[in-house]
Amino acid sequence: MPITKEEASKIKKHLLTQLDNFPEDKRSQIEEQINSMTTEQVETFIEQNKLTHLGGQCIFCSIVANKAPSYKIAEDKKNIAILELNPLNKGHTLIVPKEHLEEIPESTKTFAQEISKKLQNKFNPNEIQIKEIEIMNHALIEVIPIYGDETERRQATEEELKTLQEEIRTREKIKIKKKSEPEEIDIPILPMRIP
Numbered sequence: 240m241p242i243t244k245e246e247a248s249k250i251k252k253h254l255l256t257q258l259d260n261f262p263e264d265k266r267s268q269i270e271e272q273i274n275s276m277t278t279e280q281v282e283t284f285i286e287q288n289k290l291t292h293l294g295g296q297c298i299f300c301s302i303v304a305n306k307a308p309s310y311k312i313a314e315d316k317k318n319i320a321i322l323e324l325n326p327l328n329k330g331h332t333l334i335v336p337k338e339h340l341e342e343i344p345e346s347t348k349t350f351a352q353e354i355s356k357k358l359q360n361k362f363n364p365n366e367i368q369i370k371e372i373e374i375m376n377h378a379l380i381e382v383i384p385i386y387g388d389e390t391e392r393r394q395a396t397e398e399e400l401k402t403l404q405e406e407i408r409t410r411e412k413i414k415i416k417k418k419s420e421p422e423e424i425d426i427p428i429l430p431m432r433i434p
């Protein structure tokens with residue numbers, strides 16, 4: 240999937256927003272690596288991380304349309320909350336507005352607060368970070384419980400995600416429609432593997 244220079248720089252920009260998730264002594268090195276990536280290298284990175292099947296389509300729009308699998312933990316009329324596949328820690332959630340917008344709507348901020356409270360009650364972290372981010376021009380909110388023992392993001396196993404999803408949904412008695420989902424596909428939310 241050839242990408243334009245502009246798309247490549249957006250992807251790089253997104254990767255740079257995740258630097259905080261790395262140990263401090265490695266950040267400048269990783270930052271340098273990301274900045275020096277050519278458009279071709281970004282393209283290879285996308286391919287290696289199985290982002291190719293997107294065919295230029297926004298992954299979050301696909302998730303909202305149930306065309307891509309996700310671990311949904313809550314939903315309202317205008318938003319869904321899904322588990323991050325490469326979490327910093329337990330309960331790391333993405334709030335996805337159902338509409339593809341470049342700016343976060345108020346309803347999404349409110350929904351993020353609700354999810355944040357839910358995670359606070361459930362896991363009792365020291366604090367919860369709420370960050371506005373943007374992937375493939377789809378504005379999102381990241382809700383990240385902070386327990387004080389954070390190291391770096393890692394890929395969660397399917398088992399972990401399922402268990403966590405059950406745990407969050409069951410205790411809160413959230414009713415969410417089961418959907419049939421292809422189990423074998425990885426959701427490509429830009430995994431932090433720097434080539």
Ligand SMILES: [Zn+2]
Pocket residue numbers: 297298299300301338339340376377
């Ligand atoms: Zn979208």
